[in-house]
Amino acid sequence: MENAKYLKTVVIDKLIENEATEVEDVTIDESRLNLYLNGEKTISMMCIPKDQDAHAVGFxxxxxxxxxxxxxxxLKVSEDGLRVDVKASINEDSLQNLYKEKTLTSGCGGGVTGTADGNLEIPFNQTSFKIKxxxxxxxxxxxxxESELYNLTGCVHKAMIYLLDGTTVTAEDIGRHNAIDKAIGKCKLQGLDTTKSVLFVSxxxxxxxxxxxxMHRIPVIVSRTxxxxxxxxxxxxxxxxMIGFARGRKMNLYTHQGRIDV
Structure with missing residues (x-):
């Protein structure tokens, strides 16, 4: 099984109608990933030690x-998978803002961001992209x-980017924000265009x-919740x-509904 190395076994007491049985259960591995940028440590992130290169790029x-x-x-991932070194030209102001703000996000896993104040200087997304x-x-x-780690452990979130040609790029992690960064990072590393795509998140x-x-000019975001x-x-x-409560043939359209081709 491809994801077996990210699983850990624990012994638990399973209680059913006041009767306890000792059984083995499966949990997800959780590790501290250290990100170094131009030789200096930038941040540590708790995550599943998977797709670390994409995680660093997406973040x-x-x-x-x-x-x-x-x-x-x-871009280099250490042999133990717990360190990513990135050498790059950077936006120093954004890096300092990340250090300055360090806003603890509401995502599972306690993510940190420097862009949560709602004052992003990003052009309004006017793409004509539509989806049925x-x-x-x-x-x-x-x-x-198709979420193997969740089905095995019930302990991860997932993100998927659906591209214009029907291609999908997916990632799973203990944190929603990590899963999104990984999926986006995979797209960037493959040279895929996310400006005409849909981001599905758990x-x-x-x-x-x-x-x-x-930040990535993704025009549509969807969740079941x-x-x-x-x-x-x-x-x-x-x-x-924005689309929420997408379940079966029902969904709530919260903003900019014109991209939904009804």
């Missing part, structure tokens, strides 16, 4: 520390059905989840189509 670009994949000169509601419904089913649509779509008020306001302000 740095989401924070505007790196503005283009072409800015990266070298039946495509969204179909992809939501696939999104949850969990609520809070402001920092929407902000990642804003609810948004926060600030999440809705962020999507409205920056031209992001």
């Amino acid at each position: 740095l670009m989401s924070e505007n520390v790196i503005t283009s994949i072409d800015d990266i000169e070298e 509601p039946e495509t969204i419904s179909s992809e939501v089913k696939i999104f949850y059905r 969990g609520r649509l809070s402001s920092e989840m929407v902000t990642k779509a804003v 609810a948004p926060t008020y600030l999440g809705v306001q962020t999507a409205h302000k920056h031209g992001i189509t």
Whole structure:
């Protein structure tokens, strides 16, 4: 099994109707990933030790520390998988803002961001990209059905980017923000265009989840669950189509509904 190395076994007492049975259970591995930028430690992130290169790229670009994949000169993951070294041309102001703000996000795993104040200087997203509601419904089913680590442990979040040609790029992690960064990082490393795409996420649509779509010009973001008020306001302000409670053939369209081709 491909994901077996990210699993750990624990012994538990399983209680059913006041009768306890000792059984083995499966949990997810959780490690501290240290990110070094131009030789200096930038941040540590608790995550699943998987797709670390994509995680680093997605995080740095989401924070505007790196503005283009072409800015990266070298990217190396250590043999133990717990350190990523990136050599790149950087936006020093964004890096200092990350150190200064260090806002603890509402995402699982306690993510940190420097772009959560709602004052992003990002152009309004005016793309003419559209997607049919039946495509969204179909992809939501696939999104949850094909989630091996979640099915095994019930302990991870998932992100998926659906591209214009039907290609999908997915990632899983203990934190929603990590999963999004990994999925976006994979796209950037493969040279894929996210400006005409849909971001599917597990969990609520809070402001920092929407902000990642804003930073990467992703026009549509979808979840089976609810948004926060600030999440809705962020999507409205920056031209992001927000869809919540996408279940079966039903969904709630919160902002910029014109991209849903009904």
